[in-house]
Amino acid sequence: MWKEEKIKAFRRTLLAWYDANKRDLPWRVDRNAYHVLVSELMLQQTQVQTVIPYYQRFITQMPTVQALADAPEAQVMKAWEGLGYYSRARNLQKAAKQLIRDYGGVWPHTVQELQQLAGIGPYTAGAIASIAFDQVEPAIDGNAFRVFARLFCIPDDIAQPKTRAVFDRLIRQVIDPKRPGDFNQAIMDLGASYMSAKDPDPKHSPVAAFDASWQTGRVLDFPVKTKKKRPKPVPYYAIAVHSPAGYLFVQRPSTGMLANLWMFPLVARSQLEPDTVAQAALALQARVGTEVALQDPGLPLVKHTFTHQQWQMTLLVAEAPAFALDYVPGRWVQLDDLAAIAIPTVQKKLLKGLPV
Secondary structure (H helix, E strand, C coil): CCCHHHHHHHHHHHHHHHHHHCCCCHHHCCCCHHHHHHHHHHHCCCCHHHHHHHHHHHHHHCCCHHHHHHCCHHHHHHHHCCCCCCHHHHHHHHHHHHHHHHHCCCCCCCHHHHCCCCCCCHHHHHHHHHHHHCCCCCCCCHHHHHHHHHHHCCCCECCCCCHHHHHHHHHHHHCCCCCHHHHHHHHHHHHCCCCCCCCCCHHHCCCHHHCHHHHCCCHHHCCECCCCCCCEEEEEEEEEEEECCEEEEEECCCCCCCCCCEECCEEEHHHCCCCCHHHHHHHHHHHHCCCCCCECCCCCCEEEECCCEEEEEEEEEEECCCCCCCCCCEEEECHHHHHHCCCCHHHHHHHHCCCC
16 A cells, blocks of 8 residues: 555645546536436446436436436436436436435435435445545446556456455545545546556556556556356347337336337247247237237348347338237337337337338
């Protein structure tokens, strides 16, 4: 560990660089805890430039915790549409409802209390507590892992849950006690620029003099992280049933992946015996309560990768009368009316795969 004099020098250097070069991001215009929460949940698994327009639209539609708590779930999901990992949006609204119901709309300030809210883990709690409430708390995300692993050449595997405690202890000794929120955001900006995962520029980094990995020529050796398993392929038939009333969309179950979002009907190919288009037609018939003649137009396979799965979808099409949807949570939707329902990115891929 560094001596106190070096720690103070690091703080001064980092914060001076941040003050002069911090990213102009819409959630940094104030220290509103709600704005921090929305931005941090959106930024999970998503790039900053992608998040900015989503954040701006979301805050425009639901500018306060109360507005989010009162909004219909369908509106929340539509505002989130395209960001993926939809459990984040549901947890965001759950947290808003908890704040109104259990806290009278008053934000808790400590990481322990913040983690009682839906979807808020140690990192998000640390970000909110430090940025919004000046609590001296680390915000340990991928950027923080990478920056501090390189600064100190930490050999611990960041894929192991126990490693967080190693970084937590270290960062608590280094974090600036007077400006903890700015310190954490400076680490985020540093990790997104000079100390990025790919193509870092440690030579010109403002903290190069403190970077042990740069000084020893081992920048890309850190952080240490074991590789994830490859996503498991899951084969489906995705069925585009068209009628004069539009395309058939069904709402996914209220729990599980893509809960409550709207898609073409899917049939798991692993459940068909034999795995044929005819069997897929029978499976669809059992769901919608009427016979539909499917066609296999030889369309390319549509693939979409989630964290642990890759859906591999053979797209089938059918023309049908606008039969009544008495047996399925579905609706007929014209392509011009898609704005009325929340659809996931995987469904947008299927729409692009339709024959012209």
